[in-house]
Amino acid sequence: MADEKHIQYFLGANSPSGFYSLYDHLLPPERASRFYILKGGPGCGKSTLMRQVARQAEEAGEEVEYILCSGDPDSLDAILLPRLGVAIVDGTAPHVVEPKYPGAVEEYINLGRAYQREGLQEVKGELMSCMTGYKACYQRAYRCLGAAASIQEDVRATLTTPALEERLAKRARGILSRELKPRLALPGQVKQRFLSAVTHKGIMTLYDTALLQCPKVYELHDRCGLAHSLLTHLLSGAVAKGYDVVACPDPMAPQRLAHLLIPQAGLAFLSVAPGQSPAEKPWRRVRIETGVGSDLLRRSRPRIRFAQKVGEALMEEAVASLAQAKAMHDDLEAIYHPYVDFSLVDRTAQELAQTILEK
Template identity: 55%
Template sequence: MVERYVNLGDCYDRAGLQPLRQELMGCMKGYKACYQRAYRCLTAAAQIGEDLRSLLLTPALEAKMAKRARGILSREVKKGDGEAGRAVQRFLGGVTWKGVLCQFETVDTLCKRVYELADTYGLAHSMLTHLAAGALAAGHDVIVCPSPLFPDRMEHLLIPSLSLAFVSASPSLPYPKRPYRRIRLDAMADAELLRRNKARLKFSRKVSAALVEEAVDSLAQAKAMHDELEGLYNPHVDFDRVYQTAQAITDELTARL
């Protein structure tokens, strides 16, 4: 396949846009800064989250979660006779101008049995890793859903062939339906660690939430600027030509299947 650029700039009425030059440039003033501020806030929130996780994720807790995962696998995942399954990665949620979102309805569409992992401090990755490995070894394909703030860390796991899912839920982003099973990961953490660090944990969560809120606000500002820009551009775009170009590319790709 030879890559190429698709120049949608040819679909603009350049003569019509020329008088709007200053307005167009004004719309984007501060646009880049909004995204930079959002990224800084999210990076800081992620660092706080990592600090909380490393504080509570002891070898004893990891052993507890591994044991619990083995019990779940023995009940829910039967070994097949075929080859190992295949894993694909898909983001199920993200931080957007509307807030922190997760498409739990996708989970409910693909899986009828949903384990909710009540997880305030981002501890679920270790358990999900064991569950994913067990399902793959049994020959089932899995959908691994990374965390938007920690892309190298698993936040949800879907096994459509078994109609089985494991979703992380927190006070700020709860699973909206009644789950098949609920596992309180917070309760599995060392009680003495939780007690001794209660004030620190509470303060860190509050600061992290404020940073995410600031990031969302910055993304909303960027969205408003982009909407204003679109409002100026759209009357001067030949959308019929855009759609024709899209259809031509679709036909070309379909012909290669």
């Protein structure tokens, strides 16, 4: 799924403080015509149902936004049909979603009824054992991410000075003046999505999602996570000029921005690591560290090298724990699958797609 050319984001992040959710930003219920919340445990067909509805929606000519699972990017946690104002979301832990206007907007779909309870009683012990180990792996991953984030923050605090902030603000003003003409509709809207996630495959950034919407790419070369200040100035300036934006937080520091998309201007600002280049021909390259004073940067190089080395080791441990959790989750689903009535899931998906697309 993650390799297909679709608009895809994450709404959950494996972060230093645990699972960080943006699921309340999927589709504000005030703007929704229909909002379906799926309930049911592992392996009951939630992702399968969403995939089937999404496929039928695309065949009917609807745009679909796919929300990938940060625990398993090959699985879906939600889909959004923007033109119709319809969303379907997996509302189970850790991204619990509950209705704000039940019945009027949101509706539960219980896929737990596809379980064959009698058969599952026979494997109850296996399920409990697998579930316990699965959660422990995630806790270890979060501890490693927390340690890595602390080291990153130490470097960031060392390099962030008023002079750097002013240089980045000035750079943002120049970009806004050059790239964005004021629009009649004021102000613009902000949508929050994760473009990056720490997954069992490593750190994954969905650059294709940006490139599908934004042919003009500013590559922000940023080893030390200093781009946030530039991006916040760009965000506020773009919104003030009437542009809708997609603000993409850093999963390792969710209060900070890592990327910014302005689809109405075809413009993306993407943080990249050394050696990365998501766009074949980027519109501009911005080296964030050039804003740091040369003397300070020179004095800080040993600390930066240490942080990178230790941070990479901690990240590898976190990813290994996430991979172990993924393997256990696969085992869990394998235990459940023989006791799931997938024909019921298929019928539910067909009925749901028909209801949505006939409106």
